[in-house]
Amino acid sequence: MREWDGALTPGLVNAHTHLQYSDMAAVGQAEHGGFEAWMSAFMELYPLPRDWSASAAAGAALCVRAGTTAVAEIVTDAEAGSAVHDAGLHGIAFWEVLGWTDRAWAEGGESIVRAELAALPPHPAVGLSPHAIYSLDTSVIRDLARLAGELGVRQHIHAAESAWEDAYVRTGTGDLAERWRQNGRGEFALLRDGGVGTGVLRYLDGLGALTPTTHLAHGIYVDADDRALLRERGVSVALCPRSNAVIGLDPAPVAAYLSEGNAIAVGTDSLSSSPSLSLWHDVAALYGIARGQGYDGDDLHARLFAAATAGGAHALGLADTGVLRAGARADLAVFPVSASAPRDVLTELVEAGPAEASVTLIGGRVRWANSPDHERTTAHV
Ligand SMILES: [Zn+2]
Incomplete structure (x- = not known):
């Protein structure tokens, strides 16, 4: 028997991160004046x-x-590529695909990406991440959606993260479009043809990229029609509020996502755009944003707790994860809290959850415990 003091919860699901950039925390510790400034620093x-x-x-x-x-x-x-597997974490390692023009892609791009994907450790699972609508040409995004379906892997895409993207996709204009033209990417179809006249999400949808086996990161610059489209297609959005703030972007429409019933999850993004990988700190930021945007439902704590656990599991297609239930995966965490009544504990975790767990169990194995000498136990709910 082992016993730990604190609040027992399902393990948290970080629905968007780039762990390889952990060594680039100098960028994430600074504040940037927008996506362009951040990208230059990165x-x-x-x-x-x-x-x-x-x-x-x-x-x-x-x-x-x-x-x-x-x-x-x-x-x-x-x-x-092996960090997630080596740490014993569950989830998906998404191979990022970026920088391909239609022309280069046609000369064997797909077989290169197939080989790159095959070289990743197969566990816990692999997926494809077409980086964003501005870093891949049009038919590449379409082909990757088809390839993901064919291989039976999930997709994860950065979308509607910067206001730049919108002008870029609608009309092929704006700062990002100009920058790309100067960098020799003017042959991208969106730039060559002057955009497609729709926003980012309609464009992705037209390419077959919005499916229930895809989830997006950020989803900031979206309107009510876009959110309805995401619901229709069964696409979750991983919200990364602290990353958005560090980069100097607007907050996502958190209150609208909640009141309209979109599927949401929570991500930290990487240390190159966020001060830490502590998911509760993003949950607290979402709480502040939702209240600031006028969401006054008394279910806010419960819904954000769900977003950080079951919502993340749903976004990644992980069965029996993110819930405390007999028969579910024993992915669990115990957090130090000062409150004791369940409702107060929920409030504390969501509004001011701790940076670290006392104990983290993955698949029933203790992977982290901050008091290794504390050996007696039963985790108590
Ligand atoms: Zn990212």
Whole structure:
């Protein structure tokens, strides 16, 4: 028997992160004036030589300490590809695909991506992450959606994260479009053809990319029609409020997502755009944003708790995860709290949850305990 003091919860599900960038925390500790400024700061550090494997492993360890038991991890460099598996985390390692023009793709792009995906450790699971609508040409996004279906893997896409994207996709104009033209990417169909006249989500939908086996990251610049489309297609959004604030973006329409009934999850994003990988801190930020946007329902604590647990599991298609139930996966965490009544504990976790768990169990195994000498026990609910 082992016994820990605190609140026993389902393990947290971090529905959007890039653990390999854990070594780039200098970027995430600063504040940026918008996506362009952040991207410049990121690109100053990204090309420097670095041990991506160690960086991703450090990030995975921080996730486990934070009480996270499953992640949607985006892998950009292959050396970072085994961190989720090695840490014993559940979830999906999404291989990131970016930078392809239609022309280059037609010359064997698909077989390269198939090989890259096949080289990732198959456990816990792999997926495809078409990076974003501005970093991949049109037919590449369409082909990746088809390929994901064919391989039976999930997709995870950055979408509606910056206001730039909107002008880019509608009319092929704006700062991002100009920057890309100057960088020799003017042959992207959206730039060549002057956009497609719709927003990001309608564009992705037209390419077959919005399916129940896809979830998006960010979803900030969306309107009521976009949110309705996401509900229709069964697509979850991983909200990353602290990353959005560090980059200097607007908050996502959290209150609207909640009141309209969209499926939401919570992500920290990476340490290159967030101060920590502690999911409760993003939950607290979402709480503040939702109240600030006028959401006054007394179910807010319960709904955000669900977003960080069952909502994340749903976004990743993980069965029997994110819930405390007989027969569910033993992915659990115990958090130190000062309250004792269940309702007060819920309030405390959501509004001011701790950075670290006391104990994190994944698949019934203790993967993190901050008091290893405390050996007697029963976890109590
Ligand atoms: Zn991201």
